[in-house]
Amino acid sequence: MKKALIVGLNNYPGCKLAWCDNDAIAMKELIESNGDGSPNFEVIPITDSCTKSNLESAIRKLFADDADIALLYFSGHGADADGGYLCTTDFSENDYGVRMTDILEIVNNSRCKNKVIILDCCFAAKMGESVMLNNNSLLGDGVTIIAASQSWQTSGENSSIQHGIFTELLIQGLKGGAADIGGNITPASLYSFVDQSLGAWQQRPVFKTNISQFLPLRTIQPKVPKSILRKISTYFENPTDEFKLDPSYEYTNAPDVEHSVTEPYADVEHVNVFKELQLFESVGLVEPVGTDHMYFAAMENRSCKLTALGLHYWKLSKDRRF
Structure with a gap:
């Protein structure tokens, strides 16, 4: 069983974004089926607006059982205060949204076999920033994080492609650019594709994982049967x-x-x-x-x-x- 929560938020009061809903819609359409049309992820989408309470509740529900893969994708504003936040559209000066450390605690305690977090927001690598603390891993078993940018960097949108720069590369990778010879697209191959596609002067993606074996996020028709x-x-x-x-x-x-x-x-x-x-x-x-x-x-x-x-x-x- 694979399930995903796909979030794309634009409607931030006073600081609207343009294409995060497009990001979420495209990601949903790609991962809910494989290249041959067979079912893949069961997806719950959240677009345009979302409160802190609703997002936190949806994240808890995503990681609540023992799915083979539970995937959280977020496109929206990120904040670097207090360990980092996924900003919700009801943010305030004193409460930006859902803390990344709180999300990581939920994920680390999850019984899901593989937990994948993909973030297209500013300061995305704040999620699990210190991979080791006192020789103990901050990433629980089966956790993988793919972040659009370093913990001090912003993440850009591109009006000509109407997507986030990072998410546009994710889309290309999921369509087949990141597939191996057998047609499998894993978190590692997806990150590698994105990393190689971004130039040295652009935002730099980050990959963190504590996993022994990757399950494919999507499969396509293999180049060689x-x-x-x-x-x-x-x-x-x-x-x-x-x-x-x-x-x-x-x-x-x-x-x-x-x-x-x-x-x-x-x-x-x-x-x-x-x-x-x-x-x-x-x-x-x-x-x-x-x-x-x-x-x-x-x-x-x-x-x-x-x-x-x-x-x-x-x-x-x-x-x-x-």
């Missing part, structure tokens, strides 16, 4: 082997194609194998030997071999790990 990926250890019996190619593996090398052809002509079985090898190459698992392209490796009677990443998946295939 698992049924094909499993074959990598059959094409390469040993990890140092090279797979010998010849022109029969190239489907365009056929008499009915109007260009120069050479024997042996395209063979259906070889062509199907070559297409799968080219799939492996497209995701960095295989590389041609002695040339830059698989096409020329075939036409010039060369070969292909496993890359370092290919060796990793060869071992997984050999050990039947997927």
Whole structure:
């Protein structure tokens, strides 16, 4: 069971934001289903306005049971006072909203197996700022925090994209930019995608976690289907082997194609194998030997071999790990 509370607040008296509701709507639409349309998270959205009492109540309800993943996403104002706040739209000078330390206490005491907090607000890394205190972790088991900015930084919106800068990258990552070869998008891969996409002079995201194994936040159609990926250890019996190619593996090398052809002509079985090898190459698992392209490796009677990443998946295939 996966469930999520998705919050995007704009309607702050005297300091309105423009696109936080857009952030929340886009995040909800993405995580409530996987790339193949199958159900993913059950989502409760809160947009535009929310009181402190209602937000705190919703957070407690989110983390109240033993869900496989409970995800809190917040887009809105953040305050750096008193350990940090997620600001609610009924904030006052003496009470900005829900304290980050109070949220972390709720999360740390939760029975949910994986607790993920994603914050697109100013001073977002105030959440769990001191990861260790007296050699005791402030992050409970299964807790992951992805923050849009450092604890002293603001988080920006972009009117041209009508989203927060950080959330726009989250959206791209969840659509597939952060997916691994198997189509899985985890908190770690999502953070890595965002971190690499932001420049050195922009707000810097922060990743904190106390977890031994990530469950995917979303899955998409894998670039290489698992049924094909499993074959990598059959094409390469040993990890140092090279797979010998010849022109029969190239489907365009056929008499009915109007260009120069050479024997042996395209063979259906070889062509199907070559297409799968080219799939492996497209995701960095295989590389041609002695040339830059698989096409020329075939036409010039060369070969292909496993890359370092290919060796990793060869071992997984050999050990039947997927």
